[in-house]
Amino acid sequence: MVSTTHRDAGVEGVEGGVGVTALMVAAARAIETYRHDTLVRDIYAEHFVLAAPASAGWPVRLQQVPDRDANPLWGRFARYFGLRTRVLDDFLLRSVHTGNARQVVLLGAGLDSRAFRLDWPSGCVIFEIDREGVLAFKNKVLDGLSATPRAARVPVPVDLRADWVAALADAGFDTAAPSVWLAEGLLFYLPAIAEEFLIDTVDRLSTEGSALAFEVKLDKDLMEYRDSPLYTSTTQQIGIDLLSLFDREPRPDSAGALESKGWATSVHTPFDFTRRHGRGPLPEDNDALAGNRWVFANRP
Template sequence: MTTGQQWDIVTSVGLTALGVAAARALETHREDRLMSDPFAAAFVKAADAPAPMPTSPEEVAQLPADSIWAQAQMEDYMGVRSRCFDDFFTEAGEAGIRQAVILASGLDARAHRLDWAKGTTVFEIDQPKVLEFKQTVLDGLDAAPKCAHRPVPIDLREDWASALISAGFDPEAPTAWLAEGLLPYLPPEAEQQLLAGIDKLSASGSRLAVEDFQNVTRLFEDENLAEFGQEWGIDMRELLHSDDRPESPDVLRGFGWEVESEGAEDKALRYGRDLNGMFGQMADAGRFVVARKTA
């Protein structure tokens, strides 16, 4: 991403969010699904994407045999990732946390599909056009959130903290934060500013879940990821940042957070999924980080 760049749901980073929604829709069709998203397919259909975005096995079967959708099974990784962070929010609720913030939420529909603890408020931060599109589709489905749902339409490169507080966020209350599919799109300095901002707004007892990659440059070696970009008409290398940066777990430990990290492949095996050969470098480099603020 570059400073000042904006997008809707069928361009740039917005298009990748649409692809993730398609993968969640495919995961939802599996008998061994790890999560269910009844809204994902509707988002994809409403967007009229400029590239194939199948939402069912039947639609995948209609694509050419060399389509990346027919080969890579993107839903395997996205099913694991979504389940991991669904569990994170469930566990946060069980621990008494009643405030959640989803950063760069994209087409995440957790506010509407998860069973939140009574009294929970969920804030979603993303580009205004993305949030507007998502809400329009949800309204068309008469979908009601299962929590107090507060979209915050702002770019994370702007003063999102002030916008969040203006939307009713309470920095004195413990918060469950999520950064899913976000950090690789940020340059190093923006990532550090984001984590510092989260730390500043987090009361004791807050938790943070992050999808992280131990070496972002390894993603550029992932042929499946590159082919997805080509099939969507975008160059992922123009969106991702491969610059050297401090490891996010180390940054959070430096702020005094307790940090646990688990590789994507290990997490998948605990869920009964094998990611070997699926998205190659992404599965190998990916990890899920959960941090807790104790002071």
């Protein structure tokens, strides 16, 4: 467990840059949790938002947003994060309940609370990889709530730009056993070469029966959407300029790379799942979500 005795270790990881986006997603999950037609319940999400100075005053209920669902950030964008959480929850649970994989690796875990929320089968181990400051803040909040994980939870405090493979091995990851991997809201921020390395590494560490889900953006030019309501409202309302955080290099074909290595993949738009669940964002003009894709892969 990461030490949380020093104040900086408890908040610095979520006070700026990419780290603060984890608070934005937590606020979205809190709002989703208390909708009458919720797709996912995360009772821990609001506590992360309320505990961090960076998110002081942010809404954690839709009733706290004056224009409710008409608000591009706390309405449509928040609903997107709720849908994404539900879809990836379903992927993880389906993967561990229908196969032999009992190792789950959350790459860039952020303020995800799946180790505490989901119905894991016996013997599951959840490895949470993220920067030390992020995990320290997360641990501090969860400890304060006396939260109990529903599977063995192993925080792995390491930056994904460092030797996270060695850190994961030291934490007890078994390369000879099937594993389930998740990169949620992560690859947007990585250079193309780092995404290629991550995908190659997951392939190398995964035996038969493993699975992987990740999120990518396929926009040819992100700046085409610089005036999108999602981006402008996020900047104006909470001071997060997502376009300054996203890597703007041309993206690699990670789904194709996995297929060439023998994985079976499927690629979906978020709107596919909006239609499936009857809730979530649908396409609109000048849509910053137009290039988003959710990729699911299995190693037979």
